[in-house]
Amino acid sequence: MDAALQTQILETVDKLARERVLPRAAEIDRSDAFPRDLYKAAGDLGLFGIWIPEEFGGTGPDFATPLLISERLARASASFALIYSNCGDACTPIVHSAPRHLKERYLPGIAAGTLIPCFSLSEPGAGSDAGAITTSARRVGDEYVITGRKSWCTNGSVGDVFVVFAKTDREAGNKGVSAFLVPRNTPGFTIGRDEDLLGLRGSPTTQLLFDEARIPADHRLGEEGEGFKIAMVCLDEARLNCAAMALGVAQAALEVAVSYAKERVQFGKPIIQHQGLQFLLADSTARLAAARSLWEQAMTLVETRRDRRASTFAAMAKLVATEAAMQITTDAVQALGGSGLSRDFPVERMMRDVKAFQIFDGTSQIQKMLIGRYLEKVGLPFAET
Numbered sequence: 001m002d003a004a005l006q007t008q009i010l011e012t013v014d015k016l017a018r019e020r021v022l023p024r025a026a027e028i029d030r031s032d033a034f035p036r037d038l039y040k041a042a043g044d045l046g047l048f049g050i051w052i053p054e055e056f057g058g059t060g061p062d063f064a065t066p067l068l069i070s071e072r073l074a075r076a077s078a079s080f081a082l083i084y085s086n087c088g089d090a091c092t093p094i095v096h097s098a099p100r101h102l103k104e105r106y107l108p109g110i111a112a113g114t115l116i117p118c119f120s121l122s123e124p125g126a127g128s129d130a131g132a133i134t135t136s137a138r139r140v141g142d143e144y145v146i147t148g149r150k151s152w153c154t155n156g157s158v159g160d161v162f163v164v165f166a167k168t169d170r171e172a173g174n175k176g177v178s179a180f181l182v183p184r185n186t187p188g189f190t191i192g193r194d195e196d197l198l199g200l201r202g203s204p205t206t207q208l209l210f211d212e213a214r215i216p217a218d219h220r221l222g223e224e225g226e227g228f229k230i231a232m233v234c235l236d237e238a239r240l241n242c243a244a245m246a247l248g249v250a251q252a253a254l255e256v257a258v259s260y261a262k263e264r265v266q267f268g269k270p271i272i273q274h275q276g277l278q279f280l281l282a283d284s285t286a287r288l289a290a291a292r293s294l295w296e297q298a299m300t301l302v303e304t305r306r307d308r309r310a311s312t313f314a315a316m317a318k319l320v321a322t323e324a325a326m327q328i329t330t331d332a333v334q335a336l337g338g339s340g341l342s343r344d345f346p347v348e349r350m351m352r353d354v355k356a357f358q359i360f361d362g363t364s365q366i367q368k369m370l371i372g373r374y375l376e377k378v379g380l381p382f383a384e385t
């Protein structure tokens with residue numbers, strides 16, 4: 001995307017974040033209610049179209065801009081940043097792999113923000129080990145019959161259309177997974193309960209139940225057996241997006257901590273003048289700058305190369321940014337003392353919110369596993385090999 005247009009979009013996002021999202025952030029957390037008005041506001045500004053080609057009503061697809069948008073929204077509300085960016089995770093498989101009639105039917109509504117798409121891979125027995133899913137899709141004439149149970153589906157209870165991964169061949173491992181587009185009103189498909197989570201409240205995380213749910217065979221994305229590949233296509237972006245949100249929250253928490261430390265007086269001077277506390281804030285600042293640099297480097301690599309080395313950088317960026325954000329938000333609570341624990345200040349919410357970033361889109365341990373595998377099979381990821 002042209003730099004001037006990107007700057008203009010980010011200014012619009014900053015205004016939305018400042019005027020609409022930030023004033024609502026605490027209330028969204030407290031009520032755990034999906035902010036439909038803010039979703040509509042983002043849709044009216046065209047922010048969902050950024051993942052979708054022009055011929056289907058979008059303005060994209062663009063690689064970096066949605067990541068920069070997520071980072072900025074997360075400074076105001078991590079929950080809303082996830083609600084927004086989950087659209088990218090869910091519509092990328094449709095953009096890449098859906099038959100044309102499905103793109104024509106669903107993408108314009110998704111671009112406008114009037115249809116909410118969801119991505120459903122995880123199951124009660126298959127989280128990190130996504131290939132272990134047991135939900136099945138059986139071909140019967142011109143239909144697929146889907147049976148199983150999904151968990152942790154972001155935006156599930158408010159979703160309109162679901163990218164669902166199911167086994168079409170139980171014996172074929174990852175190659176037996178296929179992807180489907182399941183509209184909300186499909187007979188046999190029931191939206192289950194929302195989880196009551198520690199953080200990211202207001203962004204629903206939902207169970208989905210499929211009891212012989214029947215969808216037309218032309219609602220399959222890609223070929224039979226391509227589902228796992230389709231799920232993995234957007235994983236680098238998803239990890240960079242998770243890092244983006246972590247960096248946004250960490251920056252907001254650090255800003256609160258620094259301004260509080262300049263105001264709060266103990267032992268006769270502002271606490272920022274006590275070296276012990278100054279060092280804590282200095283560590284946070286250095287940690288944030290380092291994580292941000294790695295994230296920017298990983299974005300450039302993923303956008304330009306899309307190879308295994310780039311994926312390793314995406315994993316490192318996710319690992320480092322989310323671990324840094326956990327530490328920075330925890331230290332921000334520390335810098336505020338007792339006030340840090342109070343809901344009168346935002347840092348306790350930020351600390352609760354960033355915990356989830358160490359878990360979804362591959363836990364920290366899974367990122368380390370991926371980095372470790374690269375070391376084993378290829379070597380250090382720093383030079384051309």
Ligand SMILES: Cc1cc2nc3c(=O)[nH]c(=O)nc-3n(C[C@H](O)[C@H](O)[C@H](O)COP(=O)(O)OP(=O)(O)OC[C@H]3O[C@@H](n4cnc5c(N)ncnc54)[C@H](O)[C@@H]3O)c2cc1C
Pocket residue numbers: 119120121122126127128129151152153154155200205356359360361362363364365366369
């Ligand atoms: C807020 C939120 C939103 C989510 N949204 C979605 C969504 O929209 N769609 C979707 O499909 N899923 C979603 N998920 C699910 C998410 O992807 C999984 O929670 C994640 O992959 C981890 O799986 P699990 O929770 O089953 O943990 P498990 O896989 O059971 O892991 C438990 C622990 O074991 C560790 N572990 C597991 N395997 C290994 C290993 N090989 N080596 C070392 N340690 C290991 C993990 O790191 C973790 O610490 C969401 C989750 C959350 C919390």
